[in-house]
Amino acid sequence: MAAAAAQLTSTCILPSFDGLKSSTPKVSSVIMSSTFRGSTLRSNRALVVKSATTVAPKYTSLKPLGDRVLVKIKEAEEKTVGGILLPSTAQTKPQGGEVVAVGEGRTIGDKKVEIGVKTGTPVVYSKYAGTEVEFNGSSHLILKEDDIVGILETDDVKDLKPLNDRILIKVEEAEETTAGGLLLTPASKEKPSIGTVIAVGPGPLNEEGNRTGVPLSPGNTVLYSKFAGNDFKGADGSEYITLRASDVMAVLS
Numbered sequence: 001m002a003a004a005a006a007q008l009t010s011t012c013i014l015p016s017f018d019g020l021k022s023s024t025p026k027v028s029s030v031i032m033s034s035t036f037r038g039s040t041l042r043s044n045r046a047l048v049v050k051s052a053t054t055v056a057p058k059y060t061s062l063k064p065l066g067d068r069v070l071v072k073i074k075e076a077e078e079k080t081v082g083g084i085l086l087p088s089t090a091q092t093k094p095q096g097g098e099v100v101a102v103g104e105g106r107t108i109g110d111k112k113v114e115i116g117v118k119t120g121t122p123v124v125y126s127k128y129a130g131t132e133v134e135f136n137g138s139s140h141l142i143l144k145e146d147d148i149v150g151i152l153e154t155d156d157v158k159d160l161k162p163l164n165d166r167i168l169i170k171v172e173e174a175e176e177t178t179a180g181g182l183l184l185t186p187a188s189k190e191k192p193s194i195g196t197v198i199a200v201g202p203g204p205l206n207e208e209g210n211r212t213g214v215p216l217s218p219g220n221t222v223l224y225s226k227f228a229g230n231d232f233k234g235a236d237g238s239e240y241i242t243l244r245a246s247d248v249m250a251v252l253s
Helices: 002-008 042-047
Strands: 068-073 096-102 106-108 111-113 122-125 131-135 138-144 148-151 166-171 194-200 221-224 230-233 239-244 248-252
Touching: 096 138, 148 166
Parallel strands: none
Antiparallel strands: 068 096, 068 138, 096 122, 106 111, 122 148, 131 138, 166 194, 166 239, 194 221, 221 248, 230 239
């Protein structure tokens, strides 16, 4: 029996993840994307793995190319609002930082379109966008301008100024009871896909390089795609979401 058990027992050797960390560039200082992208569904987002490229100290400047932007990532919160110290595993990954360098922009048709954000601008970006870079002892992110959700100059997401075709929505609170009057537990409440538009961006660029606007206005109550956008919590505990205008399916009245 012992011999049979030994034959049935196998050792599973997991591959090392040390190889996911890019080595210091030896020949060229051009940084290429090394992001492993996962599913866009929120339920699978925890499976995303990102490897940071470490830039050697001998490189003292980093200039993004084209329509890319270099953002210095804001440090993760170490305490809750109530002052409770959070372990590293419970700290929320930041989705914001400060723009420290921008590319020269891009050409649309015959028109040269410059980057819409300047250095020193505090921004919020899409959660899984860009390539993480360790540069000058700090964590940075190189991402396309279109991956920047908006400008946030305060600590409250309700003050976000969306960019491009993004919109900011305050999510409608989930129903506390069923139609029959039964009280729902937090786990059984269905996440709403309805909310109120708080702010809208200037719209996407057309083929001539001009902004086309967004067919929505602050105050509109809208129905949006359930698995779109990026979730945020406001200073008052309210839920917000930023998404593209094309992810809005209907206006309710």
